[in-house]
Structures are given as structure tokens and as C-alpha cells.
Amino acid sequence: SSETANDPETESEYLEEEYYPENEISPDSSGQKLMLLTSLPESQSTLETWLQEEHSYQECLSVIIPICQCFYYLYQRQWCLVDVIPKLIEIGKPIKFFDLTSAYPIEQKLDYGLLGNYCAVELSSGNPFQESMSTYTVGALLYQAIHQQLPPQDQTLDIKIQPIPQIYQLLKICLSSVPEERFSLSHLLSLLIETRKSFQTTQVQWQVASKSTVGLSTSRLHNEDSYGVQQQQLSNGDTMILAAVADGMGGMSQGDLASQLAIKTVLEQPIPSEFKTVNQYTEWLVSLFQNANQSVTKAVRDGGTTLSVILGISHNLLVAHVGDSRIYLIRKEQICQLTEDHSLVAMLLASGEITYQESLDHPDSNILTKSLGSKPRLSDGYVQDLSRFSQDLSLALEDRDILVLCSDGVWSLVLDTELAETFIKTQPLQAAVDEIIQKVLDNGASDNATILALECCLKKAN
Numbered sequence: 001s002s003e004t005a006n007d008p009e010t011e012s013e014y015l016e017e018e019y020y021p022e023n024e025i026s027p028d029s030s031g032q033k034l035m036l037l038t039s040l041p042e043s044q045s046t047l048e049t050w051l052q053e054e055h056s057y058q059e060c061l062s063v064i065i066p067i068c069q070c071f072y073y074l075y076q077r078q079w080c081l082v083d084v085i086p087k088l089i090e091i092g093k094p095i096k097f098f099d100l101t102s103a104y105p106i107e108q109k110l111d112y113g114l115l116g117n118y119c120a121v122e123l124s125s126g127n128p129f130q131e132s133m134s135t136y137t138v139g140a141l142l143y144q145a146i147h148q149q150l151p152p153q154d155q156t157l158d159i160k161i162q163p164i165p166q167i168y169q170l171l172k173i174c175l176s177s178v179p180e181e182r183f184s185l186s187h188l189l190s191l192l193i194e195t196r197k198s199f200q201t202t203q204v205q206w207q208v209a210s211k212s213t214v215g216l217s218t219s220r221l222h223n224e225d226s227y228g229v230q231q232q233q234l235s236n237g238d239t240m241i242l243a244a245v246a247d248g249m250g251g252m253s254q255g256d257l258a259s260q261l262a263i264k265t266v267l268e269q270p271i272p273s274e275f276k277t278v279n280q281y282t283e284w285l286v287s288l289f290q291n292a293n294q295s296v297t298k299a300v301r302d303g304g305t306t307l308s309v310i311l312g313i314s315h316n317l318l319v320a321h322v323g324d325s326r327i328y329l330i331r332k333e334q335i336c337q338l339t340e341d342h343s344l345v346a347m348l349l350a351s352g353e354i355t356y357q358e359s360l361d362h363p364d365s366n367i368l369t370k371s372l373g374s375k376p377r378l379s380d381g382y383v384q385d386l387s388r389f390s391q392d393l394s395l396a397l398e399d400r401d402i403l404v405l406c407s408d409g410v411w412s413l414v415l416d417t418e419l420a421e422t423f424i425k426t427q428p429l430q431a432a433v434d435e436i437i438q439k440v441l442d443n444g445a446s447d448n449a450t451i452l453a454l455e456c457c458l459k460k461a462n
Helices: 008-012 047-051 057-076 121-125 131-147 167-174 185-200 252-267 278-299 344-351 356-360 416-425 429-442
Strands: 079-081 103-105 202-213 225-233 239-249 307-313 316-322 326-331 334-337 402-406 449-460
Touching: 047 131, 057 079, 057 131, 057 185, 079 131, 131 167, 131 185, 167 185, 202 225, 202 239, 202 429, 225 252, 225 449, 239 252, 239 402, 239 449, 252 278, 252 307, 278 307, 278 316, 307 326, 307 402, 307 449, 316 326, 326 416, 334 416, 344 356, 402 416, 416 429, 429 449
Parallel strands: none
Antiparallel strands: 079 103, 202 449, 225 239, 239 307, 307 316, 326 334, 326 402, 402 449
């Protein structure tokens, strides 16, 4: 038993566990102080380290906004934070403050002045603590994030601010030497959020290229294809674009007139800017097709036309289609047909009555099951939209998407894979279009051939 008593491991098993009772802090114990101990942040994750690096405007705002939120939170509780120590602020979600010694009760006045890298100049004179002093501190942090240096402490010097729209105004007002000119914290916070949103916004720009040929057939001396593009720029930066291709039928001048009327009807109507939903734009496109159909029906006897239309509203793509012209989307080196062929051959192929190989040179390839001008009014569902292939009426555009609209004189002689390969490898866009038409001519060009290509470019605003 003596051996057991001298064994430290055995002895430790019999030590009593220490117990510290939990005592609730009563509401009337405001005079007592509660100390919270925690380890300081790693240097690589501090605001001090972050400020030494260059960041995008959006990244700068994403860090300054939660800092401003903290300042505003304290101000709502009658505290004014007038300086910061960046090495004691940890960047993350959420941002963590490890020091609030520069927070003072609002309207308190010290017997001495305060100086600091992020302190408003009026603090050096011992002025009472005001909300505008916190605004200055947030502005000084934003200035340092953008310029990689602190704003000058000497108020006699003009603060040089980069000419960045919105950010320039924010800094100019936040860092004003006149406290009354500065934003309130709530106003500053809303402006910071609004400014970040504007930098997150991407604007859509379009490159357009086109070419049409009558072809080489001795029986087709007139080009019955027509096409056109309409583009509108809104004041908020949004871009709206409408592009259309039509392939007329009827021989002589009838097909030519039919396709021209369809394109004219589609393009003469301005794109509505007041619509709020995709459904509204879809209904508007159908109404364009109804109007185009009426124009063709009235003016063209024994003739008609296909009509394929794309509508880009900011980042959203809509399509409307009747006939056997086609709309393709080329994205990330892949090509996808967004329209179905309204033709007898396509119907036979879908039913399994003919093979794909047989469809390529079928004798009835010119017979359409749908066209404009074939009936006085288009029935519901006559105009195809994107819901034919998915549940959505629109498709989100991506950077470098290429939309290709073409008549059957193009796609009957140039395979989908050849189209994609040409647009992927050939720049600029017009050169790719020219090369496609040359392929059509090299392959015999037995029909009129028209191609209209649009490349979507997404660019950050500002």
C-alpha cells in the first residue's frame, strides 16, 4: 500500500475536482468590471496586413462596409469610435474588433486633445465626441484601402483622391475638414452598400457581324433572305438588343417582299423599357410575330417567310421562332441549337421515319410545317420560345457567349460542329462570319445564305 501512496499517477486519481460555481451578473452590478481574455489575431489575417495589399474597389468596399456597420451600431448605443488600430482588427466573416479603447460616450469632452492616424482633426482641440468624427475614421480607412496610404493629417494640404466616380464623392465628403459637411453614419452605410452594388453590376456589350449572299443557283437570282438588328442603351447602363433573320418563300419578288416585311415589322417597334418580367417580353415578342404575320398575309399572295428573333434584355436572352431558320448558342466551345426546325423533314426525323443521314439530302427539305403568311392569325403556341426545351422562358447570358442566327442556306451546307469551330478559332467576329459564307460558297451555295452573329461581352461597371 505504501507503493501506491507514493505513485504520482495513482495519487492524481484521488484529487478532488475543483468547482467554480456560475454566478449570474445582476442588473445592478454595473460598477463591476467583466474581463474577457482572448488571443490576438494572426498577423496575416489583420486589417493592417490587408491594407498593405492592393484590392479591387469592390473588395475594398466589402471590408469597409462591416466596419462602418460596427461604428453605426456603437453610435446607436451612444458611443463614438474615433480611431482604430488595424493590427487589432481581424478580417473575416464576421470582422472582429480586438480593441475598443477609442470608443467614447457621445458628447463627452476630454481635458486633452487626441491624435491618431484615423482621428478627425477637431479631436486635437478636445472637442466633444460627435458622430461626424466616426464618419471621418471610416472615410480614412476607405482612403487608405483605395490609395495604399493614409490621408494627410495636415488639413491645410489638399487631399488627393483618385477620380473614381462615387468613391471620389464619398471620400471628399467623409474627409471634409468641416464636421457638419460629413455624412451621418446611417447615410454613409447606405451609400457604401449602394456603391458596392454598382461595382458588382456587369454591363452587357455586344459585337455584331453579318453577311448574306444570293448563292450560286441559276434558279435563285434574287436574295429572299432579310435580317436586321436593333439596339437600345438605357440610362441605368442596361443594354437591350433585338436581332432577326427571315427567309422568304414564294419565288420571284414574293419571298423577298415577305422577308423584308417581317424584318421591318419587328424592327420598327422600339423595345419596351418599362416591362418588369420575362413574361411581359415574351408576350411582346409574340405580338410582333402576329403583326408581322398580318403584314405578310395582306401584302404577299402565295408567299411567306420564316422568322427567327433573339431579344437580349441586360443579362437575359429570349427567343421567338417560326420556320426552319436557326438560332445557335456557342458557349465554352460547345454549340447548342435553341430552335426547332418547323419542317416536314424534321417531323419525319423526330418520328423515326427517316435517319439523320437521310434527312441531310431529303427531296422534301423545302417543305415547312410553320411559316408566317400561311394563315390569317397565329394560334397559341405557334411561335416557339425557350420553354420548348426547358421550364424557363429566358436564358442567362454569360461572357463571350456567341449567338448565331442563320437561314437554311447556311446550316444545310455547314455542320454545327464546323460553325462552332470557326467562331471559336477565328477573330474578330466578322472574320468568322466571312469564313462561314465562304464555306457555303465552296460547298455549292444552292440557296440564299444569311448569317447574323452576336457576341456578348460582360464588363464590370465603372
